[in-house]
Amino acid sequence: MRADEQTEIVVPEGGTVRELLRVPSGDGPVDLGAVDPRSTPGLPAAAGGGKDRKPWARRQVELIGAGLARQQEMLFATAKAAGEPDAPTSAPSGGGSKLRPGRPGRLLLVLQAMDCGGKDGTVKRVAGAMNPLGLHIRSFGPPTRQELRHDFLWRIRRALPPPGYVGVFNRSHYEDVLVARVDALVPEETWRARYDRINAFERELTDGGVTLVKVMLHISPQEQARRLADRLTDPTKFWKYQPSDLDSRARWGDYQAAYAEALGRCDTDAAPWFLVPADRKWYRDWAVAHLLRETFEGLDLGYPAAAFDVERERQRLASGGGGGRGEQQVNER
Ligand code: AMP
């Protein structure tokens, strides 16, 4: 079958993507070396082989994206029916929703990666499939002077998605145990204390109805070199390059160690870490799309019931109701 003729989502093989890509449990650092950045866990046989897989996966992402857009709309509608996001009031009336009572839900995708790891591409391809109206996308660069006057979580709290929204963090509070550690921006005792702070913070979020999906896009140094070379060759990509990228690259091993510890220390059942092999962009997008699909399905969302008498409103409309400007009068003009 040609890629564009596919009409059905094919589920991953060997388990859900959430199961297949979840970092191994245990308190120690995660062994990043055990995951091949070119591997494609869960990719079904239906994808075909060799060059067929890319167009197949791209088409699947479109199909999954349509489902994500629908789930996102249900999340938004449920929050709106509950009086969110404008003014939080009563409990969500969404049928059978597992979201915490009284707290309309939100989903937050946290994306972390080395430079060229594909964070922007994932936002474009996967988040881009959803309705911009319900998306809350934030990127984190070096803290501003104002941000530096506050605790490291201050700017993160301010960037959280409102109830009903799907948030995407392009980099996050994890930079404060990654670049802050590797570049020694703060003393070791300061960044060491942050793992527990992060776990407490994320616990607070999940208790408050935020569903967290934390993703490390895992690329190889060889793939990073290719992408950096591309950014230094194609003038339309110069804007993506920063000379400091090469300084970070020179500390590859230190960064991997920092990631390994952050993922190991801050992977919890409430706020799990997923390690997505990302040398192949089409697999990366396919895997993240499925992660979101599976996460949404776990929320068991629905459309909220009408907060008005539907039959009565239909009759009012049919009888020219609504302030004397009914259908009949409009038609006669
Ligand atoms: P980019 O994602 O390419 O726009 O780059 C953003 C830069 O901001 C990266 O070099 C990050 O390491 C840096 N950055 C993000 N968060 C922090 C932080 N908390 N402290 C220091 N640097 C940061």
Ligand code: MG
């Ligand atoms: Mg960059």
